[in-house]
Amino acid sequence: MISEKRFLQAGKHLMMGNEAMSEGAIAAGCTFFGGYPITPSTEVIEHLAKRLPEVGGVCMQMEDELASINAVMGASLVGAKAMTATSGPGLALMAETISMGANLEIPFVFCDVQRNGPGTGYVTEPHHNDIGFARFSGNGEFQIIALAPMNCQELYDLTITAFNFAEKYRCPVFLMSDAYLGHLHEVVDIPTREEILKKIIKRELPANTKGRVFSYKDPSTGEYVIPSPPIMGTEYCPGLFLHQPHGPDGLPTPKPIVFQEMLIEKITSKMDEISLTETYKLDDADIVIVSYGLPVRSSYRAVDIAREEGIKVGIFRLITVWPFPDEKVKVAVKDAKAVIVPELNYTGVIAEQVERVTKLETPVIKIPKVAEFHHPDDILKVIREVAK
Amino acid sequence: MSGVGPMYPNEKPEHPYLSKSYVGDLLGNYSSRFCAGCGYGIIAQIYTRVFEDEQLDPFLHPLVIGIGCYAQIMLLVHSKAQKILTLHGRAPAIATGMKMANPKMKPIIFSGDGDSMGIGGNHFIHLCRRNLDCVELVFNNSIYGMTGGQGAPTTLFGAKSSTTPYKMFENKADAVKIALAAGATYVARTTVAHPRTFMKYFKKALKHKGTSVIEIVTPCVTYFGRKNLDNLGFEGEEGSKMDTGGKMIEWIRRNSVRNNQAKFMTEEELFNKYVIGEFRYEPNKPEYADEYAKIQKIAMEGKK
Ligand SMILES: Cc1ncc(C[n+]2csc(CCOP(=O)(O)OP(=O)(O)O)c2C)c(N)n1
Ligand code: SF4
Numbered sequence: 082m083i084s085e086k087r088f089l090q091a092g093k094h095l096m097m098g099n100e101a102m103s104e105g106a107i108a109a110g111c112t113f114f115g116g117y118p119i120t121p122s123t124e125v126i127e128h129l130a131k132r133l134p135e136v137g138g139v140c141m142q143m144e145d146e147l148a149s150i151n152a153v154m155g156a157s158l159v160g161a162k163a164m165t166a167t168s169g170p171g172l173a174l175m176a177e178t179i180s181m182g183a184n185l186e187i188p189f190v191f192c193d194v195q196r197n198g199p200g201t202g203y204v205t206e207p208h209h210n211d212i213g214f215a216r217f218s219g220n221g222e223f224q225i226i227a228l229a230p231m232n233c234q235e236l237y238d239l240t241i242t243a244f245n246f247a248e249k250y251r252c253p254v255f256l257m258s259d260a261y262l263g264h265l266h267e268v269v270d271i272p273t274r275e276e277i278l279k280k281i282i283k284r285e286l287p288a289n290t291k292g293r294v295f296s297y298k299d300p301s302t303g304e305y306v307i308p309s310p311p312i313m314g315t316e317y318c319p320g321l322f323l324h325q326p327h328g329p330d331g332l333p334t335p336k337p338i339v340f341q342e343m344l345i346e347k348i349t350s351k352m353d354e355i356s357l358t359e360t361y362k363l364d365d366a367d368i369v370i371v372s373y374g375l376p377v378r379s380s381y382r383a384v385d386i387a388r389e390e391g392i393k394v395g396i397f398r399l400i401t402v403w404p405f406p407d408e409k410v411k412v413a414v415k416d417a418k419a420v421i422v423p424e425l426n427y428t429g430v431i432a433e434q435v436e437r438v439t440k441l442e443t444p445v446i447k448i449p450k451v452a453e454f455h456h457p458d459d460i461l462k463v464i465r466e467v468a469k
Numbered sequence: 470m471s472g473v474g475p476m477y478p479n480e481k482p483e484h485p486y487l488s489k490s491y492v493g494d495l496l497g498n499y500s501s502r503f504c505a506g507c508g509y510g511i512i513a514q515i516y517t518r519v520f521e522d523e524q525l526d527p528f529l530h531p532l533v534i535g536i537g538c539y540a541q542i543m544l545l546v547h548s549k550a551q552k553i554l555t556l557h558g559r560a561p562a563i564a565t566g567m568k569m570a571n572p573k574m575k576p577i578i579f580s581g582d583g584d585s586m587g588i589g590g591n592h593f594i595h596l597c598r599r600n601l602d603c604v605e606l607v608f609n610n611s612i613y614g615m616t617g618g619q620g621a622p623t624t625l626f627g628a629k630s631s632t633t634p635y636k637m638f639e640n641k642a643d644a645v646k647i648a649l650a651a652g653a654t655y656v657a658r659t660t661v662a663h664p665r666t667f668m669k670y671f672k673k674a675l676k677h678k679g680t681s682v683i684e685i686v687t688p689c690v691t692y693f694g695r696k697n698l699d700n701l702g703f704e705g706e707e708g709s710k711m712d713t714g715g716k717m718i719e720w721i722r723r724n725s726v727r728n729n730q731a732k733f734m735t736e737e738e739l740f741n742k743y744v745i746g747e748f749r750y751e752p753n754k755p756e757y758a759d760e761y762a763k764i765q766k767i768a769m770e771g772k773k
Pocket of ligand 1: 536537538539557580581582583584585608610612613614615616621
């Protein structure tokens, strides 16, 4: 039974980023939230503490982040759509369980409202310093999916996408928000109930739980077809083998590499579905800006001004940051004489990825910013220099 | 614990995950991987027996297991049982998520002394504080068995372990006192030398609505016994060496004091002793999931 209060009235709402994300989660069917207050993500747990009980869900303030993420794992194991929200220090505590969740292949959604670090840092300032951490957010090797929204509307929409990805690919999915984005107030256009319900992947038992329902590969095509997540407390639960390494046939394997390969391949082989990107004035560009999250918004303005000056510059935007879309980036920067990567961090995590893809043949110019916004002029200055 | 023995032995039913009936198939499908003389075999047996006696629905009683030697008990319960091997110390938090996402469930948590008093102490305290409807069994073998005999927060004063090679000098943690202080509503301690009492307590815990904590003192022959052959034995007695399971169980039995007797004993007399018995039974205290359901009702009706 779907609660009436699950969907906000369709139409325009003025919302804070963290609220938009929470509402996205409720619309996606999230019924369990475990969290622990941390600036700048606190509004998420505050909003959900009020809203989730209204729709028959549960919002728990746990004793710490370790407990939060483990409770989320427990809820997900028994069939609830569950999520948590935190910031860098909380993510650090959760690492062990993220790794465990990837191993159990149960759906998890995290919202990381990133703040400055290392250590306590400037807690209310944004800093995309967890972007690399999210990729390697636990012991062992596994693949996660990370999405980078850039406005409140996307915080709402991409949260629904994140839940769908988690259900479909059975892996931890990250929403990389940040201190500014989380606290931005913007108009969010809420779709109608029918439109939302059409988009959502429900947590359901397979129609037939008899036989080999745990198999991961379509025998005719050899492609990965990931079975829906097991639910503890039903017939559809592999019991003893739940935590044990298994091969694509869904049966335990004594060969670690078989399981390892599957954990990663089941996601990377679906790049065309997972990799979400956008372009802006890219067709004839010989200077390419590759960016994600908030710096994209500053880049739009910089590109518009540069185009007026006759400089051919365009934007390639990553919405899905991880797994990194090598092929798409390769195509986007093929004819570029330079790639500019404005990033809200110092080391340039994504710039390094671009360098890897271009094999250092094209110059990659970083525009690092820490705990402050890129002004369009910062980007424009670099564009003009490159165009000279 | 021995590393030998098959992990997936000859059990090859048609649908390994989807067997039809729940039978506590102790030792039927899997060989035990415990050391000879370990107390966990007794616990596994009582657990499966109670499950059968009470005709518990395995789907409503998921088994949430921490990390330690006792985790191997999961190999001994039938494959239909809903069991999940979790992380070291985090089982109470996972059980909390399960219970709240599906309030019909009553999770049963297995944890060791290192698990619940050391790494997971915080989760243990908050589980008791919430009075969430579940049963937590704390297996106290006074040592870290799985990692090879290091000192635990529960190691007896003066005992030797591989990380306290001279002697243990820290004060020990008492799971019962912590559970009482944190607010668990059914708290008891027993030992594997008193299996019938354990069975009674476990059945009572299953019927109790609220957090039940039962500490079970159990022998680790391989590490605790071997390292403390003489110095914790019964002084002046022949054959005091704790080198077999039987002798260790006998030592545990003699080292235990009933709580009605303990009332009349001084602190010195109780030093390093295990006080056994029931310490609290409050069946009518508000339970967390019930209380949350009330909150949901208020929220749904739109009251503030
Ligand atoms: C985070 C983490 N730290 C350490 C370990 C290693 N470890 C596994 S079992 C264990 C000790 C378990 O002792 P106890 O809970 O007393 O159970 P026993 O083996 O004695 O039954 C430790 C330290 C681990 N698995 N995870
Ligand atoms: S607790 Fe001790 S005796 Fe028991 S299996 Fe572990 S090491 Fe062996």
